[in-house]
Amino acid sequence: xxxxxxxxxxxIKRTLPVRGPQAPTLSELMRWYCLNTNTHGCRxxxxxxxxxxxxxxxxxxxxAVGLILWQCAELLLNYYSASVSVTVxxxxxxxxxxxxxxxxxxxxxxxKDYLSELDxxxxxxxxxxxxxxxxxxxxxxxxxEWNSTGSDFFKQIPLLKFEDxxxxxxxxxxxxxxxxxxxxxxxxxxxxxxxxxxxxxxFQLCDADNSSDCALYTFSxxxxxxxxxxxxxxxxxxxxxxxxxxxxxxxxxDDLLLTCFFDGLSCDKRHFTRFHHPLHGNCYTFNxxxxxxxxxxxxxxxxxxxxxxxYIDEADYNPFLVTxxxxxxxxxxxxxxxxxxxxxTEIETAAATSIGMHxxxxxxxxxxxxxxxxxxxxxxxxxLYNKSYSLQICLHSCFQKAMVNSCGxxxxxxxxxxxxxxxxxxxxxxxxxxYYRLHEKFVKEQLGxxxxxxxxxxxxxxxxxxxxxxxxxxxxxxxxxxxxxxDKGQKLNKKLNKTDLANLMVFYKDLNERFISENxxxxxxxxxxxxxxxxxxWMSCSVVCVIEIVEVxxxxxxxxxxxxxxxxxxxxxxxxKRQRSxxxxxxxxxxxxxxxxxxxxxxxLPTFNTALRLPLPxxxxxxxxxxxxxxxxxxxxxxxxxxxxxxxxxxx
Numbered sequence: 322x323x324x325x326x327x328x329x330x331x332x333i334k335r336t337l338p339v340r341g342p343q344a345p346t347l348s349e350l351m352r353w354y355c356l357n358t359n360t361h362g363c364r365x366x367x368x369x370x371x372x373x374x375x376x377x378x379x380x381x382x383x384x385a386v387g388l389i390l391w392q393c394a395e396l397l398l399n400y401y402s403a404s405v406s407v408t409v410x411x412x413x414x415x416x417x418x419x420x421x422x423x424x425x426x427x428x429x430x431x432x433k434d435y436l437s438e439l440d441x442x443x444x445x446x447x448x449x450x451x452x453x454x455x456x457x458x459x460x461x462x463x464x465x466e467w468n469s470t471g472s473d474f475f476k477q478i479p480l481l482k483f484e485d486x487x488x489x490x491x492x493x494x495x496x497x498x499x500x501x502x503x504x505x506x507x508x509x510x511x512x513x514x515x516x517x518x519x520x521x522x523x524f525q526l527c528d529a530d531n532s533s534d535c536a537l538y539t540f541s542x543x544x545x546x547x548x549x550x551x552x553x554x555x556x557x558x559x560x561x562x563x564x565x566x567x568x569x570x571x572x573x574x575d576d577l578l579l580t581c582f583f584d585g586l587s588c589d590k591r592h593f594t595r596f597h598h599p600l601h602g603n604c605y606t607f608n609x610x611x612x613x614x615x616x617x618x619x620x621x622x623x624x625x626x627x628x629x630x631x632y633i634d635e636a637d638y639n640p641f642l643v644t645x646x647x648x649x650x651x652x653x654x655x656x657x658x659x660x661x662x663x664x665x666t667e668i669e670t671a672a673a674t675s676i677g678m679h680x681x682x683x684x685x686x687x688x689x690x691x692x693x694x695x696x697x698x699x700x701x702x703x704x705l706y707n708k709s710y711s712l713q714i715c716l717h718s719c720f721q722k723a724m725v726n727s728c729g730x731x732x733x734x735x736x737x738x739x740x741x742x743x744x745x746x747x748x749x750x751x752x753x754x755x756y757y758r759l760h761e762k763f764v765k766e767q768l769g770x771x772x773x774x775x776x777x778x779x780x781x782x783x784x785x786x787x788x789x790x791x792x793x794x795x796x797x798x799x800x801x802x803x804x805x806x807x808d809k810g811q812k813l814n815k816k817l818n819k820t821d822l823a824n825l826m827v828f829y830k831d832l833n834e835r836f837i838s839e840n841x842x843x844x845x846x847x848x849x850x851x852x853x854x855x856x857x858x859w860m861s862c863s864v865v866c867v868i869e870i871v872e873v874x875x876x877x878x879x880x881x882x883x884x885x886x887x888x889x890x891x892x893x894x895x896x897x898k899r900q901r902s903x904x905x906x907x908x909x910x911x912x913x914x915x916x917x918x919x920x921x922x923x924x925x926l927p928t929f930n931t932a933l934r935l936p937l938p939x940x941x942x943x944x945x946x947x948x949x950x951x952x953x954x955x956x957x958x959x960x961x962x963x964x965x966x967x968x969x970x971x972x973x
Contacts, residue, residue, distance in 0.1 A: 347881055354873045361861045385859040392855045400843045401689050408836040413619045414680055416583075417783055419607045419627055419827050420659040422649045423572050424667070425638040426602030431570035432639070435562060439554050443641050446480045446547060450522065478753065480550055482522050522546035524553075529751035536757060544644070551641045553753060556733040560743035564597065571602030572634075577648075578605070579630040579805055579822070584618055599734050601649065601661050610655035618829060623675055626828025630805070633670050633821050646670050648823055652678065652783045656709040662734070663713060666785065671819045673792035677830035679784040684838040686778070691839070693778040702773060705736040715774035720763050723770070728755035792824045 355367040362382035369375045433440075447453040523539035523546055540546035559567065574590035581588040594609040607627060608616045618625055635646045649665035659665075668674045685693050694700055697710025704710060705718045721735045730744035730752055731737050744752035762768045793801045798819060806817045856862040 347878060350873065350877055350881060354869075358866070358869060359862075360866050360870075382860075389855050389859050393852060396843075396848060396851050396855075400848055401841075406838055406840055408838070409833050410836070411832055412834060413617055414829060414832050414834060415615050415617045416608050416627075416829075417652045417678070417680075417781075418609050418655050418657075418659075420604050420651050420653065420661065421577070421607070421629070421631065421825070422598060422601040422604035422661050422665070423577060423631075423633060424601075424645055424647055424649055425643050426598070426600060427567065427570045427639070428572070428634075428637045429639045430637055435558055436555070436639075439551065439558065440641065442480075442554075443547065443551055446550075450480075450482050450543065478524055478526065478550075478553070480522060480524055480546070524550050526754040526757055528754050536754065538757070548641070548644070555642060557744070557746050557753075559599070560733045560745045561747070568597055568603060571597070573603065574605055576634070577603075577631055579632050580628075582628040583607075583616065584620075584625050598661060604659070604661065606659070608655070615655060619832070621829045621831045623677075623826050623828045626826060628824075628826050631668070631823040631825060632817075633823055635670065635821055646820070648825070650676075650825065650827070652676070652785060652827065654709075654781045657711060657781075658706045658708040658714060660713050666787065668823045668825055669789060670821065670823045671792065673790045673824040673826065675788045675790070675826045675828075677786040677788075677828060679786075679830060679833070679835070681782045681784065681835040681837060682779075683782065684779050684836070685776070686839045686841065690841065691778075692775055694775045695778050697777070700773060700775060702770075703738070705738060710777055711780070712774055712776050716770050719770035719774060720759075720768065723763075723768055724756065724759060727759055728752050732756060786830065792822075793819060 352367060355363040358364065362378060362385060365378040366375060366382060369378055521539050521541065522543050523537060525535055525537050527533075527535040538549070540549065574593055574595065578590055578593070581590075581592070583592070588607075590605075593605040593607050594611050595603055595605055598604050607629075631648050633646060633648065638646065645667065647670050648668040649661050650668060651659045651661055651665045653659050666676070685691050687693055687695055694710065697704060697715065700710070700715055702715050702719045703722065704714055705721060706714050708714065717735050721731055722738060724730070724732050724744075725738055725741045728744065728749065728751070730749045731741045733743050737743065742748075744756070746752070759768070763770060766772070802817050802819060805822070853863070856867070860866075
């Protein structure tokens with residue numbers, strides 16, 4: 322027997338109509354939702370009378386939903402935005418590292434023997450193309466004599482002068498005219514199409530494995546062409562010279578530094594650290610922090626910074642490698658590598674150069690706010706500089722690795738990867754062609770380095786303001802040069818000239834440290850508050866309403882769809898099973914009623930509507946009210962004998 326509580330529960334289920342999540346169709350579910358939800362607008366769609374009013378409410382509700390979705394999408398897109406804050410504070414500042422290099426990397430007198438053949442070829446080019454000559458005995462020689470003394474390297478890559486549009490050029494080495502084939506894809510290539518093609522000078526690089534695959538490099542300026550061609554051969558020669566020889570041929574600290582003052586106190590070469598740069602020779606860094614001590618300053622102004630007088634020695638410059646005189650400096654952090662060739666500042670001779678600094682520290686947010694890296698550990702590029710990560714270090718290291726992988730050797734201007742060696746024509750005859758092709762891809766961002774490398778999230782920056790004054794003055798020139806010559810006379814063995822000197826001052830203009838930082842513009846609490854504001858503004862909805870929408874429109878709707886599909890699949894399987902067995906449908910199956918009838922949904926309680934759709938038994942009359950059974954109206958005594966007091970009078 323069923324318990325009384327279960328009987329009551331079963332009776333309620335049979336009596337109540339099926340609504341809400343148990344509705345048999347989606348339309349009934351939506352109607353139930355609109356009548357019972359707390360969201361404004363949905364109920365008005367159902368209860369409004371008249372098509373126009375109902376259409377207006379539908380339009381207003383859909384518009385409100387669209388505005389909510391748009392505003393919430395904007396909030397999500399702006400969630401990872403950052404606000405920038407700038408903080409300025411006055412305090413004692415650490416002095417940066419200052420790296421100084423002579424523009425001329427090596428003393429020409431010390432490297433002349435290594436560059437003699439290259440210089441001869443360059444002088445001949447100047448004489449052949451421009452009529453420039455230093456003397457007949459030094460330059461003018463027969464072609465056979467040049468071919469016998471010139472190296473095979475100069476024969477392979479000579480300078481060319483183009484005479485017409487058909488790419489007919491004069492070969493510097495042989496003096497003969499020949500037709501040049503190859504694609505023009507380098508500097509000033511558009512000049513080839515101009516009418517004044519006689520001014521075009523360049524050189525041709527061909528693949529050593531495929532002589533028909535050539536590239537033609539042209540320049541609109543003869544100065545640029547000769548310098549590029551000279552530098553190309555210069556790097557090939559320098560790559561074969563031992564490092565110790567190059568360090569001895571470059572400038573020592575005693576050669577470069579004449580006087581030094583910092584923060585009002587005298588300093589000397591012991592405060593400078595030497596490092597060798599491939600393109601600038603011996604460079605010297607003041608306050609490098611190598612010994613663990615970083616100098617600082619507590620007062621701004623030119624008198625409390627670094628003051629040095631540099632000896633440039635213009636007479637010992639390489640005339641073809643550099644065309645300017647002076648020094649290059651760069652201000653950087655102690656952990657940063659000084660990229661002199663990229664961002665160095667040039668210092669003039671016979672002038673006092675004052676460089677005022679403003680110090681700024683910057684801090685950016687990493688992912689997901691910006692695409693920056695904290696330490697560079699997540700960048701798949703090996704750091705070849707042994708310094709803290711920077712975008713330039715990543716780009717140069719990436720190109721050097723690509724150079725080693727593609728060309729089999731390393732480019733001379735950048736550090737060596739482990740196990741690699743610098744390119745030279747003897748061991749790598751194809752390196753120049755490979756290098757220029759690879760560099761062309763790098764500039765066009767086809768090498769992938771620009772896509773891999775990222776900015777650093779934290780960095781320090783010194784904004785420089787440069788001013789120049791004539792130095793020494795006319796009235797003080799004589800005695801100042803005499804004193805400096807007396808101080809350094811034994812090492813210089815000659816009288817100083819003001820064009821050999823450069824005065825440099827590096828100082829803080831003020832001690833205000835500017836700290837620029839990024840902070841999240843939104844937090845999770847603010848985002849949820851904004852969501853609630855939009856929902857309440859447009860539809861008077863809360864989080865509970867959102868949960869209700871998810872339940873009805875996703876969970877319940879999906880369950881109804883799946884339930885219908887399951888019933889169809891079950892019916893199809895039963896029909897197929899019956900067809901295979903050859904059994905016709907039984908009458909009992911067709912006469913099922915209530916919960917067992919296929920018209921009713923599976924596992925759903927019967928309702929009044931579903932009961933009306935039940936099929937009638939075949940051959941049976943329509944149901945009607947049966948006539949009353951009159952025999953039930955007959956009275957029967959409950960007693961066998963009638964009591965005397967109930968008898969009618971006169972019947973005893």
